[in-house]
Amino acid sequence: MAKAAEGFLPFFEDISFEIPQLRQDPTLCLRCRSASLLCGKPVCPILVKASEYSRRRGLLTGTTLTGSSPPAVFVGRFGWPKVSVGPLVTPDLGDTLIYDSPEQWVGKDLQEIVGYRTSLIRGTSRMGVDEANNPPPYLEKLQLLSISTQTADAETTFRKTPKFRLTLSDETPPYGPSAPVEKFSLGNVKVNQHLEKLSSDIHAPARTAVSELYGTGLPVSRIERAFSAGVLGRQGRRKLVPTRWSITAVDDMLSKGNMEKVRSLPELSEWWLYSLTALGNRWFVALLPGAWRYESIEAWYPRTLWNPGGGEVLMLGDYEDFDGRWRYAGMGGCYYAARLAVTEHLLRIQRQAGVVILREIHPGQIMPLGVWNVREHVRAALQKTPERLPTFEALLARAGEYLAIPLPRWMRQSHWLREWKVQRRLEEFLPHSA
Secondary structure, three states, X not given: OOHHHHOOHHHHXXXXXXXXXXXXXXXXXXXXXXXXXXXXOOOOHHHHHHHHOOOOOOOOOOOEEEEEEOOOEEEOOOXXXXXXXXXXXXXXXXXXXXXXXXXXXXXXXXXXXXXXHHOOEXXXXXXXXXXXXXXXXXXXXXXXXXXXXXXXXXXXXEOOOOEOOOEOOOOOOOEOOEEEEEEEEEOOOOEOHHHHHHHHOOOOOHXXXXXXXXXXOOOHHHHHHHHHOOOOOOOOOOOOOOHHHHHHHHHHHHHHHHHHHHOOOOEEOXXXXXXXXXXXXXXXXXXXXXXXXXXXXXXXXOOEOOEOOOOOOEEEEEEEEOOEOOOOOOOOHHHHHHHHHHHHHHHHHOOEOEEEEEEEEOOOOOOOXXXXXXXXXXXXXXXOOOEEEOOHHHHHHHHHHHOOOOHHHHHHHOHHHHHHXXXXXXXXXOOOOO
């Protein structure tokens, strides 16, 4: 087990006794991931424990903070349509862009990433989501921050000393202390020209704006931030969007746009395999010959975040065929984040194919880091040179060598791998050319 996890083991002790329903349904936490509170508790007891074991003390002792914002804005989801919105500001001065740039976190260790995020202090203020259309001065500053390209100097006065509580989510990266904002001011802000143009376009639908920004090469995390702050869309229809919702919405919109293009590409005729190990995760990405279809499966080991008290590996996955998916994926934002990464790759190689992603989460991943972890590591895996295999059987053999969980367990869980194993294909009945 990774050294970072060793001191975290008390986090997993007696979780099953705190959540009695786990005895009847071990998949409860895996299906919920704090989003639905299926256990009936007002807050997720797993995340409360994670916060207790991840404290960063002494970050701020007063009510005034002079520092910088990466730039970053956070919009909460509780109480919708009146939500908590505010800046993320750090006492660190200078270039802090990396603190809110998940595209730059691949290759970093867990301590570095959590260090970036727990350095960010979140200001909060309750606002109606429709106020994005005619923003008061405070929200106007946050919207300006959301379209900026560089670290911005900021001064924040809080109503009380920020209280530490590490906020964790399976969709968003973690962040540290928070407190209500009394006053917030910004220094000079340099805005992104593409974001400025589309935020000023009051006739372009949000979906169109998101697609155009993506086409300029703007990092997805920047598009998600602007979408969340309510600066995109038609006049009168702009809204503040909770950060965790905006991340999945943007991943979904962009990957659907990519899929429309992928479906018209020539079909891959080989078996391609990519793999990667990072942050306690093993990724196995297989491209299958034929038309577009997609599946993503996660396997959580015992004593990992969403399988805290279990005695066996728990799996959860979703899939779609050529026509796409109409029902929200049960595994949440990770499904759409990975789908964006693989559709980008198919466009890059100019082929359509079936895609199966198998992910093992080992005890080295001790807390949720957000769906960037999925999107960016699948992207990183697909940047490697693929291993090209001659047959489906060869692909399965390599999977059995790389993954720790026995192959029969994966086959029982996977729709597309099982279908490939048993389904006869038209080409089998065609005469071979002389």
